[in-house]
Amino acid sequence: MQNQNFAYFIGIDISKSTFDVAILNEDRTTSYFFENSKKGTNAFIRLLKNQKIPLKDTLTCMEHTGVYGKLIIAKLVEKEASFCVEMPIKITKSIGLHRGKNDRVDAVRIAQYASKNVGQLKLYEPIPEILEKVRILLKIRRQLVNARADFNKYPNELELFSPEMGKLAKKNLKKINKNLTGEIERIEGDIKKLILSDDRLNKTIGLVTSVTGIGQITALHLTVFTSFFTKYDNPKQLACYCGVVPFEYTSGSSINRKSRIHPMANRTLKKHLHMGAMAAINHDPEIKAYFERKVEEGKNKMLIINNVRNKLVHRICAVIKRQQPYVKNVA
Known part of the structure; x- marks a missing residue:
């Protein structure tokens, strides 16, 4: 300060x-x-x-x-x-x-x-109004998606052990599922309108989604939580915040645990980056080759996926810094 x-x-x-x-x-x-x-x-x-x-x-x-x-x-x-x-x-x-x-x-x-701690504190910077609106809609969408998943969990489990009863449960939840899906789609439509209404937001989302594996919802969450990527000075800081950087846990000769993610990480961003990493492994030739090579070397699959999440964060920060879309390389 x-x-x-x-x-x-x-x-x-x-x-x-x-x-x-x-x-x-x-x-x-x-x-x-x-x-x-x-x-x-x-x-x-x-x-x-x-x-x-x-x-x-x-x-x-x-x-x-x-x-x-x-x-x-x-x-x-x-x-x-x-x-x-x-x-x-x-x-x-x-x-x-x-x-x-x-x-x-x-x-x-x-x-x-x-x-x-006056020397280390950072003054509050209000989030742009457009991001505040998007944040609210994203939260409502997330609640609806979770509610739909909760409603469907019971009939799906019931069907495994009693197919007839499972069908009965699904039949009675059909209308609820339809309404929830309709509301989710409506909110996503409102979010798209907000994106198109703001040049800065539209350009930012376009840049972030140019990275293979990153969809619009993931890009929006990253943009909102970082306030247009202004809250972090470098990719390492953002990766740490997203929960994709493992930390060492050792002390002397008695404590020697595996490196792990800090529990203070943003779980929402971590979840979306995980889905993005899975999509990138399937659709990006370079990342797919990297994943298969590491698997053949005997590396832990979750460790490899976490490394992919980290790669995605660095790619996203690169396109934001350069203000140029990501160009996919051929493995």
């Missing part, structure tokens, strides 16, 4: 109905409590004004709480405040061992975290 000379540090702990605020100035901390509503966020801004706390000299920090933080984030963006939104586990691990927990104490700890 360029400006590290903040006079005040504010920690905000947000819940569904309320948010707690802790204002840290040197060694003095004051705590406040507000309703998580437009009225409450306006009251928070008035408090800062009344206490003559200038936003330009203040760094505000809060945990990423999804939809619960929308109102306060929108207000801080409107006021051009300097603030950051951090993952809860990052703050928890930074604080270290502590006893007790409540919202007021958590707000104080967040303010202390901001004061301690």
